[in-house]
Amino acid sequence: MSKIYDVIIIGCGPAGTTAGIVLARKGVDVLILEKKAFPRFKLCAGMLTQKTLDFAESIYPGLERKLEQKEIIRNKTKEYCIRTKDRQLCSGRSKDSFVLVDRQQYDQLWHDKASASGAVIRQEHVVQVDVTASRVVTHSGRVYRARYILGADGGASRVRKTLAREKVVRPPWSRGAALALETFVSREGKAFPDYPELIVGVVPDGYAWSFPGRSRQRVGICSARTLDGKILKNRLQNLWGEGGFLNNGQIRIQGHVLPYGDYEKSPGYKNVLLLGDAAGLAEPLLGEGIYYAHASAGLAAQAVMDCWSKTDRTAFLYAGLLGDILKEMRFRWYLRKAGLGLLPVLESRFLSTFVHRFFSRLESRIQRR
Numbered sequence: 001m002s003k004i005y006d007v008i009i010i011g012c013g014p015a016g017t018t019a020g021i022v023l024a025r026k027g028v029d030v031l032i033l034e035k036k037a038f039p040r041f042k043l044c045a046g047m048l049t050q051k052t053l054d055f056a057e058s059i060y061p062g063l064e065r066k067l068e069q070k071e072i073i074r075n076k077t078k079e080y081c082i083r084t085k086d087r088q089l090c091s092g093r094s095k096d097s098f099v100l101v102d103r104q105q106y107d108q109l110w111h112d113k114a115s116a117s118g119a120v121i122r123q124e125h126v127v128q129v130d131v132t133a134s135r136v137v138t139h140s141g142r143v144y145r146a147r148y149i150l151g152a153d154g155g156a157s158r159v160r161k162t163l164a165r166e167k168v169v170r171p172p173w174s175r176g177a178a179l180a181l182e183t184f185v186s187r188e189g190k191a192f193p194d195y196p197e198l199i200v201g202v203v204p205d206g207y208a209w210s211f212p213g214r215s216r217q218r219v220g221i222c223s224a225r226t227l228d229g230k231i232l233k234n235r236l237q238n239l240w241g242e243g244g245f246l247n248n249g250q251i252r253i254q255g256h257v258l259p260y261g262d263y264e265k266s267p268g269y270k271n272v273l274l275l276g277d278a279a280g281l282a283e284p285l286l287g288e289g290i291y292y293a294h295a296s297a298g299l300a301a302q303a304v305m306d307c308w309s310k311t312d313r314t315a316f317l318y319a320g321l322l323g324d325i326l327k328e329m330r331f332r333w334y335l336r337k338a339g340l341g342l343l344p345v346l347e348s349r350f351l352s353t354f355v356h357r358f359f360s361r362l363e364s365r366i367q368r369r
């Protein structure tokens with residue numbers, strides 16, 4: 001009979017590694033299965049809010065210093081600007097900094113920390129999850145069993161699809177998902193500002209962004225309503241002028257689905273839990289997901305520890321622990337539906353007050369229990 005692990009985590013992004021670190025430190029026998037070879041590319045603008053850094057620091061002390069030492073931070077600023085294609089709507093300074101990181105290197109740091117904390121990480125692609133037998137099967141034909149299974153396998157989560165077939169959660173992207181396109185361009189010779197810009201009024205139910213790096217600018221667009229990649233690509237290209245630098249055939253624009261309000265209210269079943277994007281926990285207004293991946297993983301680890309002798313109760317406890325996050329998700333969902341389309345027509349004085357308040361709320365973090 002093969003070994004039974006305490007916990008199998010599927011996916012080695014911010015959610016999987018955070019859960020792995022917390023559990024392994026408590027002496028739990030953790031196996032993380034990740035389909036890609038690390039360091040792996042991840043399409044992401046890499047913006048960390050202060051609450052992300054604070055939470056991450058509580059799991060990984062010294063993280064921010066390490067990000068600076070290893071030059072993983074590409075830009076750090078308190079300034080921001082919100083504009084339409086042609087007109088600035090408001091600009092200002094937020095209380096806390098926005099930190100822009102290289103996601104590939106950021107995730108590699110967390111991968112290494114999980115490994116150093118005692119989690120075993122194997123490069124294996126999970127192709128089947130058997131909830132009743134509490135086991136997973138990988139592409140190589142190996143079978144792994146565990147007391148708990150944590151699905152931290154991103155927006156297209158196989159674990160979530162399996163639970164959806166059992167009709168205990170909704171399938172991924174059934175309530176809200178955005179198509180997000182993103183690319184890098186050299187900053188050389190172009191008049192990009194040194195602070196992040198949000199560009200509204202260019203797509204319905206979404207927005208575009210332009211974030212500075214050291215030598216490269218990250219530009220992207222997402223919409224929950226325009227799901228046609230060609231139309232979105234066109235809108236993104238036209239933002240910097242028709243025939244402008246984004247129309248250069250050399251520039252590769254990539255796409256990914258963002259769970260933009262697709263959160264599950266009770267993301268799990270008995271001893272199987274969904275974390276981060278797998279639970280649809282990317283914030284429904286601006287798409288911030290890294291914080292929610294770390295934070296939900298911390299709560300999932302707590303639920304596992306608290307239900308050690310009652311494995312079947314774990315998903316119930318986890319849903320309760322997620323209460324504050326789910327409340328915030330709901331608020332932001334309504335804010336997007338009611339407000340995003342209105343931004344381009346609001347008077348700029350009113351908009352500045354609203355944005356300033358919103359950015360303060362952006363930093364409201366859940367209490368670590």
Ligand SMILES: Cc1cc2nc3c(=O)[nH]c(=O)nc-3n(C[C@H](O)[C@H](O)[C@H](O)COP(=O)(O)OP(=O)(O)OC[C@H]3O[C@@H](n4cnc5c(N)ncnc54)[C@H](O)[C@@H]3O)c2cc1C
Pocket residue numbers: 010011012013014015016033034035036040042043044045046047048124125126127152153154155157158180181182220256257258275276277278281282287288289290291293
């Ligand atoms: C274009 C774009 C820009 C974004 N910008 C930002 C931003 O600036 N700030 C922010 O906070 N958020 C941003 N997000 C959201 C953020 O990237 C996600 O919310 C975050 O990565 C979620 O982390 P996670 O650990 O849940 O999943 P992921 O980071 O997606 O990790 C999942 C892991 O699981 C692995 N995996 C998947 N399936 C399997 C399987 N079957 N077997 C084994 N392994 C598997 C994957 O290879 C991956 O490594 C952005 C998203 C997009 C698409």
